[in-house]
Amino acid sequence: MGDYLSIKDLEFSYPDNQFQLSIKTLQVRRGERIAVVGPSGSGKTTLLNLIAGIVLPDVGTVTIGGKSVVAMPESQRRQFRIRNIGLVFQNFELIEYLTVLENILLVDYIEKPVAVMRVERAKVLAEKAGLSGNFYRYPHQLSQGEKQRVAICRALLTEPSLLLADEPTGNLDVNNKENVMSILLDYAASNDSTLITVTHDQNLLHLFDRIIDFNELIAAMEAGER
Amino acid sequence: MKGVWHLAWRYLCFHKYKTLVLVASIGLIVFIPTGLNVLVKKGSEQLTARAEQTPLMLGRVGSPLELVLNGLYFQSDTPPPLNFGDYLAIKDMDMGQVIPLHTGFRSRGFPIIGTRLSYFSFRHLALQEGRWLGFLGEAVIGASVAKETGLQVGDTIISAPETAFNLAGAYPLKMTIVGVIGKTSTPDDDAIIVDLKTSWVMEGLGHGHTDLSKDDASGFILNQNGKSIIANAAVNQFQEITPENIRSFHFHGNNGTYPLHAVIVIPKDQKHSALLQGRYQSHAALQLQNPSSIIGKLLETVFSVRQYVLIGAFLMVLSAGAMSVLVFMLSQQLRAHELVAMKKIGAAKSFVVGMVTCEIVMVLVSGVLLGMILTLLSEKYGLVFLQSIIVSGV
Amino acid sequence: MKRYIAVLLVFLMGACSEVEQETSSEKANTDTSVFVAVTNYPLQYFVTRIAGDSVITYFPEIEGDPVFWKPSSKELQAFQQAGLIVLNGASYESWLPYVTLPEDKMVNTSYSFSNQLIREDQALVHKHGPEGEHEHGVTAFTTWLDLQQAIQQAAAVKDALIKVLPDKAGLFDKNFTTLQKELLSLDQRLRSIGDRLQHTPLLFSHPVYQYFQRRYGFSGHVLHWEPDIMPDEGQWQELTQLNGELKAQWMIWEDQPLTDITRRLETLNIHTVVFNPASNRNGNEKQDFIAVMNTNVANLSAIGRNNLEAGK
Numbered sequence: 001m002g003d004y005l006s007i008k009d010l011e012f013s014y015p016d017n018q019f020q021l022s023i024k025t026l027q028v029r030r031g032e033r034i035a036v037v038g039p040s041g042s043g044k045t046t047l048l049n050l051i052a053g054i055v056l057p058d059v060g061t062v063t064i065g066g067k068s069v070v071a072m073p074e075s076q077r078r079q080f081r082i083r084n085i086g087l088v089f090q091n092f093e094l095i096e097y098l099t100v101l102e103n104i105l106l107v108d109y110i111e112k113p114v115a116v117m118r119v120e121r122a123k124v125l126a127e128k129a130g131l132s133g134n135f136y137r138y139p140h141q142l143s144q145g146e147k148q149r150v151a152i153c154r155a156l157l158t159e160p161s162l163l164l165a166d167e168p169t170g171n172l173d174v175n176n177k178e179n180v181m182s183i184l185l186d187y188a189a190s191n192d193s194t195l196i197t198v199t200h201d202q203n204l205l206h207l208f209d210r211i212i213d214f215n216e217l218i219a220a221m222e223a224g225e226r
Numbered sequence: 227m228k229g230v231w232h233l234a235w236r237y238l239c240f241h242k243y244k245t246l247v248l249v250a251s252i253g254l255i256v257f258i259p260t261g262l263n264v265l266v267k268k269g270s271e272q273l274t275a276r277a278e279q280t281p282l283m284l285g286r287v288g289s290p291l292e293l294v295l296n297g298l299y300f301q302s303d304t305p306p307p308l309n310f311g312d313y314l315a316i317k318d319m320d321m322g323q324v325i326p327l328h329t330g331f332r333s334r335g336f337p338i339i340g341t342r343l344s345y346f347s348f349r350h351l352a353l354q355e356g357r358w359l360g361f362l363g364e365a366v367i368g369a370s371v372a373k374e375t376g377l378q379v380g381d382t383i384i385s386a387p388e389t390a391f392n393l394a395g396a397y398p399l400k401m402t403i404v405g406v407i408g409k410t411s412t413p414d415d416d417a418i419i420v421d422l423k424t425s426w427v428m429e430g431l432g433h434g435h436t437d438l439s440k441d442d443a444s445g446f447i448l449n450q451n452g453k454s455i456i457a458n459a460a461v462n463q464f465q466e467i468t469p470e471n472i473r474s475f476h477f478h479g480n481n482g483t484y485p486l487h488a489v490i491v492i493p494k495d496q497k498h499s500a501l502l503q504g505r506y507q508s509h510a511a512l513q514l515q516n517p518s519s520i521i522g523k524l525l526e527t528v529f530s531v532r533q534y535v536l537i538g539a540f541l542m543v544l545s546a547g548a549m550s551v552l553v554f555m556l557s558q559q560l561r562a563h564e565l566v567a568m569k570k571i572g573a574a575k576s577f578v579v580g581m582v583t584c585e586i587v588m589v590l591v592s593g594v595l596l597g598m599i600l601t602l603l604s605e606k607y608g609l610v611f612l613q614s615i616i617v618s619g620v
Numbered sequence: 621m622k623r624y625i626a627v628l629l630v631f632l633m634g635a636c637s638e639v640e641q642e643t644s645s646e647k648a649n650t651d652t653s654v655f656v657a658v659t660n661y662p663l664q665y666f667v668t669r670i671a672g673d674s675v676i677t678y679f680p681e682i683e684g685d686p687v688f689w690k691p692s693s694k695e696l697q698a699f700q701q702a703g704l705i706v707l708n709g710a711s712y713e714s715w716l717p718y719v720t721l722p723e724d725k726m727v728n729t730s731y732s733f734s735n736q737l738i739r740e741d742q743a744l745v746h747k748h749g750p751e752g753e754h755e756h757g758v759t760a761f762t763t764w765l766d767l768q769q770a771i772q773q774a775a776a777v778k779d780a781l782i783k784v785l786p787d788k789a790g791l792f793d794k795n796f797t798t799l800q801k802e803l804l805s806l807d808q809r810l811r812s813i814g815d816r817l818q819h820t821p822l823l824f825s826h827p828v829y830q831y832f833q834r835r836y837g838f839s840g841h842v843l844h845w846e847p848d849i850m851p852d853e854g855q856w857q858e859l860t861q862l863n864g865e866l867k868a869q870w871m872i873w874e875d876q877p878l879t880d881i882t883r884r885l886e887t888l889n890i891h892t893v894v895f896n897p898a899s900n901r902n903g904n905e906k907q908d909f910i911a912v913m914n915t916n917v918a919n920l921s922a923i924g925r926n927n928l929e930a931g932k
Contacts (some may be wrong), residue, residue, distance in 0.1 A: 054570050080573035093567035097240030109229035110573045111456065138240075154571075220474070323724065343700065343722040355695045363716035421720040432717070472718050473690070 003195055004030035005051065005162065010060030012043075013048060021046055023060070023217065030161070030191040033185065035205050038214025044198040048164045051196070052085050055076040064162060082111055086155030088184070090167035092147045094139040094154075100126060100133045104153045118157060125153040129183060145176030152183055163188060165197040169204065183209060230577060234584035244557070245589060248550055252593025255546050257600040258539045262603045266532050276412060279349075281499060282491040284308065284316060284324075284506070286515050293513065294520040296329055299413045299489035300337035301529025304330050304487055311482030312512055313489050317318070321502055322493035328425035329487045331385045336371050338385055345409075348490065349414055355379050355606050356405030359421050361434075362475055363467025365401040368417045369409035379403055382466070383418060385428050388456035395402045402467035423477070426484055427467070432477035435465065558582065570577045632796035654784055657702035657712050660686045660899045662764045663729065666774040667706060670672050670795045671781050674788050678702060686900055687761055690715045704784050706777055710737050711760040727780040729773035730763050737763075738830045762897050765832035767807035771800055779830075802910050807915050810836045817923060823863070823871040823890065828897055841866055847877035860888065870923050 005028040012021045021043040028034060036044050049055045050062060053069040056104040094103050101122055102109070105142065108117040111186060118149060126135060129149040139147055148168060165184060169177040181204060188195040197208070205211055228282065238245045276298050285293035286306040295302035310326070317324045325348055328340030339345075345360060348364075356379035359366055365383060367375075377383060385399045401420060409415055426432050467475060477484075493499035504515035558565075565578050637680035656671070657678040658664045678698055682689045691699060696719055699705055704719060707713050709730035730737065738760040778796040782789045788834040814836030822840030824833075825847065832838065841862060845851050851859075871885060872895045882892050896904075898912040907915065 049570075054572070077571050087571060089567070089570075091563075093563070093570075094232075095564055095568075097237045102236070105570075107571060109233055110568065110571065111229075112578055199496060343720055344724055357693075357697060358691055358700060359720040360700070361720070364720070423717065423720075467718070473715075475718050477717060 003027040004032070004065060005196075006061075006063045007051075008061050008063075010050065010057045010062065012046065012055070012057045012060075019043065019046075021050075023047070026212070028194055028196070030041045030194055032190065033195045033209045034208070034212060035196070035208040036196060036212045036214065037200070037205070037212075038136050038196045038217070042214040042218060044214055045166050046195065048087075048166055048198060051162075052087060052164055053081055058219055079111075082107055083158055084161050086158065086160035087164045088148075088151055088163070088165035088168045090170040092139075092151040092171075094147055094150055096139050099136045099138060100131060100142070100150050103139065103150055104157055106154055107157055122153065122157060126150070126155055129153050129204065130179075144171055145173070145179065148172060148176070148180050151184065152180065156187055159191060161191070161193050163193055163197075167198050167200065169199065169201055177201070177204070230580045230584055234581050234588060234596060237581075237585055241557075244553070247443055248553060248589045249592045249596055251546050251550055252590060253600060254598030255471075255543045255550075256597025258543060259536060260597065260601045261604045261608065262532070262535060264601055265608050268608070270528065270607060272412075272524065273521050274518065276483070277517040277580055279321075279515045280490055281493060282502065282514055283517050284312070284489040284491055284512060285487065287509070287511055287513050288512060290515045290520050291524065293488060294515055294517045297327055297490065298521075300329055300339060300417055300519055301413075307485035307487055308489070308512060309482060309486040310486055311419055312482075313486055316489060316491060316502070319502070319505075320554075321498040322491060324480065325490040326422055326486045326489065327488040328422055328485065329350050330485070331425065331428050333383050333418055334367075334375060334384050336375075336416055336427065337416050338365075338401065338420055338428070340420050340422040340428075345419065345490075348492070349410070351410065351414055352408045354406045354408035356403070358405055359419070359469070362424055362427065362472060363399065363401050364404045364420070364424070366405040366407060366419045367403055367417040368407050368419075370415040371418060372406045377403055379406060398465060399424070414530060422486075424467075425476065426477065426481075429485065430478070432475055434471045434475035460540065495515075554586065654703035655698075655701065656704045656706060656781070656784075657699045658706045659689075660708055661901050662770065662898060662909055663706045663708060663773070663777065666777045666799065667781070669780050669799045670774065670792050671785075671788070672791070673797065674785055674791070675704075675781070684900065684902060687712055687714075691719065697720075701858070704780055706780065708761065708763065708773070709734065710761045710763050711759040712763075727776055729776040730769070731774050732776060733763075733769055738834070740827070740830075760827075760830035762828040762899070763831055765829060765836035765897055767803050767810060768835060769831060771803050771807075774799055774803065805833075806913050806917060810920070812876050813917070813923075814838060817920075820870070820924060821866045821868040822923075823859075823866070823868045825871055825873045825877070829872065829895070832895075839854060840868060840872075845877075845881075847873050847875040847881070850878060850880055856884070863888065863890065872920075891923075893923060895920060 005026075007023050007026040009025070010021070019041070032075070036047065038044055046055065048081040050057055051064070051069070053062070053072070056070055060070075064080075067080065069080070072080060095106060098106065101119070104122040105117055105119065107150065116182060123135065126132065130151055131146060131153070134142060134146065134150075139150070142150065142159060148171070152168070155165075163184060168180055168184065172180060184195055185207060187193060199205075229277070234357045277294070280298060283294060283297045285297065286308040288306050292302050296305050307330070313324060313326045323344065325342060325345050326340075327345075329337055331338040331340075342454050345351075346358060353366075354369065354372075358368070367377060367383070372378065375383075382400050383403060385401065401424065407414060407419075421430060443512075491502065494500055503514055506512055568574070568578055654675045655678055656667050656675045658667060661678075661679070663874065664677050666720050667675065667677050680689065680691065680695045680698070698720075699721055703724065705726045707716070707726055709728035711728075716760050728734075740760055741756040752811040764773060774796060778792050781792050785792075786851050810832075818837045818839070822838055824840055824842045827842045827844065829838070829842070833840070843855075843859070869889060869891060870893055871890050874895070874897055876894055877885075877892060885892060895916045897911050898904075904912065
């Protein structure tokens with residue numbers, strides 16, 4: 001079984017600051033669960049954005065399922081992201097004026113004709129995430145844990161083969177942390193989906209197959225420079 | 227595309243107060259200049275219509291505007307009176323129809339118009355209830371008087387004296403309402419119309435009292451010398467004219483000196499109109515005015531004032547518009563996070579722009595619609611509404 | 621400031637719905653048949669003679685003398701709806717000051733001789749209130765018993781009718797001329813009787829003959845007797861005393877008096893003559909105005925000729 005995600009000779013810098021990210025090579029198998037750790041500002045979130053095609057590298061390639069994200073035209077890349085990648089953010093990024101159900105269905109509002117929206121799937125996901133009584137509530141009426149569960153349901157609606165989670169438990173208490181992680185891990189396991197999670201939480205690392213430590217990456221970069 | 231509209235709609239619904247404020251301010255931006263225009267236009271049409279329906283107006287020398295405003299709309303101060311003899315004189319010229327108006331009294335704030343039956347047909351008034359004036363002391367009320375006071379046929383209404391210190395003997399008179407005029411949307415709706423002679427009774431020129439030649443009147447008589455009887459002040463001045471006492475009502479002195487406030491003159495034709503105007507042109511005591519030209523002059527003033535009001539309104543619209551744009555911009559800034567998240571998830575830039583555009587379009591269209599509805603409403607009810615506010619405020 | 625408020629108020633005067641322009645009065649104007657309201661029988665007669673079927677006359681049903689009639693609300697409304705209101709004037713319509721009628725439809729038939737009207741001397745002057753002394757006067761109202769005045773009244777009726785129905789001016793003029801001739805003839809006959817009787821003292825039972833006396837030169841004393849009420853002893857005494865000087869042998873009555881009255885008068889050598897003013901038609905449907913006047917003239921002409929036949 002070959003690599004599902006592969007990054008080669010990637011270099012990225014923001015135009016207006018000194019930040020630089022270089023990754024010589026990174027290969028991830030389908031279904032692999034990876035935790036990304038490292039200090040703040042080290043480029044963990046940037047890595048997720050590069051994988052998702054939200055930002056593009058200066059040089060190098062990002063290939064997912066054999067397709068080069070970098071080479072795709074913008075609209076195709078967007079479509080690809082919608083269909084294959086589920087995104088979970090630290091701040092949930094729920095739409096305040098939409099109900100729980102509508103937030104889960106957001107991708108469909110963006111992409112699909114209203115007639116073929118996956119309402120049933122959204123409900124099933126929400127029920128599984130313990131949100132059955134909250135379909136028509138608004139984000140401000142939910143607890144932090146509930147909000148993140150809604151955000152995860154939204155990411156899972158399209159049944160993505162790659163899940164990118166940026167500090168999904170950063171704003172949660174212990175109980176909710178475990179809950180949220182188990183939803184993500186269960187999904188990845190049962191769908192053979194790849195899960196890449198940025199986290200600061202040392203207690204969670206044992207749940208992952210592999211840990212990418214940005215401290216090492218930086219050290220390697222510094223060594224390379226020398 | 228439906229998704230764009232749905233999200234835009236949901237956004238506006240969620241922020242309903244902000245949306246309402248925006249719609250209302252855009253509505254006002256549309257309404258203020260158009261509504262003002264409509265009100266001015268409608269008001270001037272109304273003014274002009276009644277003035278044009280009234281070819282000429284005779285009054286005592288004084289302010290022509292006062293005469294016309296009082297004679298047409300029963301507003302303004304009561305103009306100085308002319309004599310009934312002046313009315314008879316112009317009537318005897320036989321150059322057209324003449325209708326006397328006595329506007330000196332009020333009741334519950336409504337003007338009491340003393341006139342003749344010809345006034346009703348001249349103004350095309352139709353009864354909604356009851357009958358026309360028949361006997362002294364009867365009154366016919368306008369539709370608004372009936373509505374506002376709740377008075378009906380058979381009820382009574384008491385006149386208020388012109389001034390509290392009217393020494394000429396103006397006594398409050400209790401009048402019976404015998405008819406209610408159908409709504410005309412003219413000042414006649416606010417009028418209490420009585421026979422001219424009834425107004426003269428209020429003036430103290432006609433009265434009823436105990437028959438002084440009868441035996442039981444001896445208690446009132448101070449001095450009787452042959453056929454001349456001097457009665458004391460206790461002679462019962464009737465304050466209400468009833469079928470029982472009506473025959474005792476009589477008028478004193480030469481009625482040629484009785485007061486009127488205006489005479490509506492409807493000349494037979496243009497030639498007679500010109501002749502009449504010529505005759506009164508240099509009259510020392512009387513003025514014969516053409517109401518539509520007086521009102522025309524008034525409107526010129528109103529229109530020149532309107533220019534300033536419109537400039538003011540335009541500045542207001544400008545600032546309200548700027549405020550609305552600011553509100554839009556600020557709310558977009560507050561939404562930056564949300565819009566970025568949408569883009570990250572996969573929304574195209576055109577989707578985000580489309581969504582915001584839809585919101586703006588919905589708010590703008592609703593606001594413009596509101597403004598148009600307000601304008602239409604003000605065309606239909608604005609004047610009455612404003613009038614009622616001002617009347618209750620004055 | 622008040623004036624500015626007034627201007628503002630006027631400006632805001634309601635302009636909602638279109639005013640109904642069609643009114644009952646306008647509709648009435650398009651009605652072809654003209655109603656003419658009158659206040660006594662002579663006027664009704666004049667209108668009928670002059671206008672014939674061109675108009676419909678309205679003369680309220682009145683018991684007794686129309687001069688004492690007061691319109692009811694319904695009768696007044698009928699007057700208000702009339703195309704022409706023919707009045708006797710000379711304070712005949714004592715109710716006029718307290719009613720509302722369309723001024724432009726009223727015609728005062730005695731207007732042309734209003735400066736010759738007779739003011740009764742029982743007028744009452746009194747004084748009270750701020751305006752001081754004033755008079756409640758009474759004007760003699762049986763104007764048409766001077767047939768010259770009757771002609772002027774008929775002429776006023778004709779002029780008014782022509783104003784209302786100008787197309788029929790020719791017809792009305794013609795009819796008036798015929799009527800005028802008949803009235804003139806009566807006038808002349810009365811003149812000659814008056815000339816003949818100018819030195820014959822007469823008694824008048826009621827004060828309704830003022831113009832008649834003035835025009836035809838009848839002299840005498842006026843009483844206040846009613847033909848259907850037996851005078852009391854005081855009145856009889858007054859008569860006896862009065863007639864002691866006057867020596868009148870004839871008493872003019874508005875209507876045939878009670879037989880008892882006639883008999884008692886005969887004992888005083890006073891004969892009864894009926895001169896009916898014809899102000900109403902009560903009980904006299906067979907005779908019209910001219911016929912009644914002819915009878916009156918015939919009755920009068922008997923005076924001084926055949927004492928016993930007079931008044932029959």
